[in-house]
Amino acid sequence: MLVPSRRRLRFEVWIVLGLSLGQSAVYSVVQLLDKMTRAPLAEGTSTLNRSQSTREYFDLTYQLLDIMFALVPVLLVLYFLTDQRQAASGDGSSPGSAFHKLGFNFARPGRDLLQGLGLAALIGIPSLGLYAAGRALGITTAIIPSALDAYWWTVPVLILSAMRHAVVEEVIVVGYLMNRFGKFGWSIPLSIMASSLLRGTYHLYQGFGPFIGNVVMGIVFAWLYTRTRRVMPLVIAHSLLDIVAFVGFSLFGKAVGLG
Numbered sequence: 646m647l648v649p650s651r652r653r654l655r656f657e658v659w660i661v662l663g664l665s666l667g668q669s670a671v672y673s674v675v676q677l678l679d680k681m682t683r684a685p686l687a688e689g690t691s692t693l694n695r696s697q698s699t700r701e702y703f704d705l706t707y708q709l710l711d712i713m714f715a716l717v718p719v720l721l722v723l724y725f726l727t728d729q730r731q732a733a734s735g736d737g738s739s740p741g742s743a744f745h746k747l748g749f750n751f752a753r754p755g756r757d758l759l760q761g762l763g764l765a766a767l768i769g770i771p772s773l774g775l776y777a778a779g780r781a782l783g784i785t786t787a788i789i790p791s792a793l794d795a796y797w798w799t800v801p802v803l804i805l806s807a808m809r810h811a812v813v814e815e816v817i818v819v820g821y822l823m824n825r826f827g828k829f830g831w832s833i834p835l836s837i838m839a840s841s842l843l844r845g846t847y848h849l850y851q852g853f854g855p856f857i858g859n860v861v862m863g864i865v866f867a868w869l870y871t872r873t874r875r876v877m878p879l880v881i882a883h884s885l886l887d888i889v890a891f892v893g894f895s896l897f898g899k900a901v902g903l904g
Contacts, residue, residue, distance in 0.1 A: 651829055654828055655829070657825070658822070661718055661721060661722055661821065662817075662843075664718045664721070665715075665813065665817055666814065667843070670847040673848065674846065676850035677850050677852070680850070687780065689786040689787070690787045690789055691786045691850055691852075693788070693789065693790050693791065693890075694790065694791040694793055694803060694891060696792055696793050697711075701794070704793075704796075705796070705798050708806070709805075712802075712805050715809050715813055716809060716813065719817065722817055723743040723816075724743070725743075726821065726824065727741060727743040747820035747821070747874075747875075748820075748875025748876055749816060749875075757875065760869075760873075761878045762881075762882070763882075764865070764866070764869070764878060764881075764882035765886050767865070768862050768865065771858075772886075775854055775857070775858045776854060779853065779854020779855070780854075784853040785851065785854035786851055788855070790891045790894040791891050791892075793895065795895075800895065803888070803891040803895055804892065806891060807884050807888040807890075807891050808880075808887075808888075810887055811879075811880045811887060815883055816880070818863070819840060819879055820870065820876040822839070822843070823837075826840070836867070837863075837864055837868055838864070840863055841860045841861075841862075841863030842860060845859045866879045
């Protein structure tokens with residue numbers, strides 16, 4: 646099989662980002678400018694999980710459809726990264742499998758879980774302080790992690806939403822982009838910074854505080870990935886952060902936002 650040229654890989658990356666988080670980054674910049682030109686940023690709000698219908702089961706349907714279709718770019722990335730000649734077994738453990746390349750599997754569940762818990766604590770606690778500081782300085786909007794109505798399915802959907810964000814962001818922004826940046830001939834520091842700046846940019850609609858926090862989070866996550874070549878601990882950590890924020894707000898009404 647022919648090795649794709651760098652030009653072809655660049656087109657591939659632009660397509661993936663245009664369908665996923667690159668698109669989100671563009672919208673995020675426009676939303677930030679919109680908020681800043683309407684009123685002081687501290688008076689703005691950012692809602693992460695919105696109700697999409699006043700009718701319970703249509704709202705549930707919309708929520709599940711959003712989660713499902715948001716994962717399509719992840720499938721595209723997994724397809725691009727899979728070497729079809731070496732992954733014929735389809736069990737995700739062969740060297741040619743994208744799951745194996747990214748460390749997005751259950752090959753070491755105990756260690757991945759412990760690393761994920763540690764990362765969640767490392768990132769989560771300072772993020773609360775950064776959010777409070779950003780609000781005090783007027784550079785962060787009020788973040789509402791969930792505006793869903795209280796139904797029997799609200800908490801399960803918020804958990805699925807958190808896992809969706811974790812999988813999309815860590816597989817694409819860390820695993821996939823770090824792989825492709827390496828094939829572009831970029832250095833590891835440059836690759837880490839590019840990945841981290843993208844992460845921060847698609848959070849800009851929340852204000853400059855979350856931008857800074859997510860850049861720092863991106864640096865930590867991307868650096869760890871270069872050492873372990875596994876995105877699973879990152880997915881676990883990100884899922885835990887967002888589950889605490891989404892479900893915690895839904896149950897207790899405290900405005901925090903970490904993801």
